[in-house]
Amino acid sequence: MISAYYFGAISLILIGLYAILVKKNVLKMLIGLSIMETGVNLLLVSVGYISGRSAPILSEGIGPNQAVDPIPQALVLTAIVIGVATTAMALSVAMIIYEKYGTLNVEEIRRLRG
């Protein structure tokens, strides 16, 4: 059995991927991308967790042997803000698509069809 945190992270990743594969509206696909990103962040943080230990801030009562793995948290800390910036960039591409074609449906945007 896998842990509840892994299960939740995998579910978020799959929900996001479903939205990207099935939805036709560009905005909904971007929402799916954001959900997927959240799932990946949750997965990274939960891989770094160690049972019964506290946050890696070595103040009163927390020694080096009572703290969880700091490296995944450091990774996720920056990944969240970078994710916001890249989502903003994707959204501005969507804005331009809407200006140009008057629709956000990927099937009606002529030049995006395979």
Add this chain to the structure above:
Amino acid sequence: MLKRALAIITLLIIGYWLAQGLAGVPFGEDRMLVAQYYLDHVKEQTGAVNTVTAVVVNYRGFDTLGEVTVLFIASTGVGALLWRKKRERTAKTEGSIVLTTGTRLLAPFIMLFGAYIFIHGHLTPGGGFPGGATIATAFLLLYMAFTVYEIPHKTFEKVEGAVGMAYVLVGLIGLAIGGYFLYDWIWQDWGFGVDNVGRLLSGGFIPVIYTIIGLKVGTELSGIIDNMLKEEVSE
């Protein structure tokens, strides 16, 4: 319908594969190798209490410079994609009274809280990235509440460029003094705040760099908000 069924089958395969892979990574077990070294030595090597921010700024400061560059490129990309000859704010409805009054009251405090987060990055959870995002939230509130509000563009551009250069400058001073880029001379050579570990005035250059990152993230995300909320107007 067929497409949806195919997508669900693909997802099930990917999910099974992910779960299989993670079955070999038991939850909640001690797997630290290099992290244990960081945890053991963080206090005497960096002067910071919060190991996460010590890793982000001190041990892996060069990577963080890369992350800031990614952020800068994303914000430049938004600016370039949405560039028009003449753009103005076109929103017509003023925010409701709850929003405007609340924004007038809260915006300075949100900015203050953001500054608190990035100045105390070496002591409490947070750091420059969340602090900067919090500051940008205050500007988003101002944009939503008032139809005419715009950020002071000149100041923001200058601050953004100056703090970007300041980060590289801090690294180059370290190169001149200690022999490698982003050498923490404030802690290693000056020993500033050695008796003060766990209080505000410690942590070597972590508060300095986090102030730089906080201002950079704050101005850049506010610039993104400004770019996305303005629309083209014909002359």
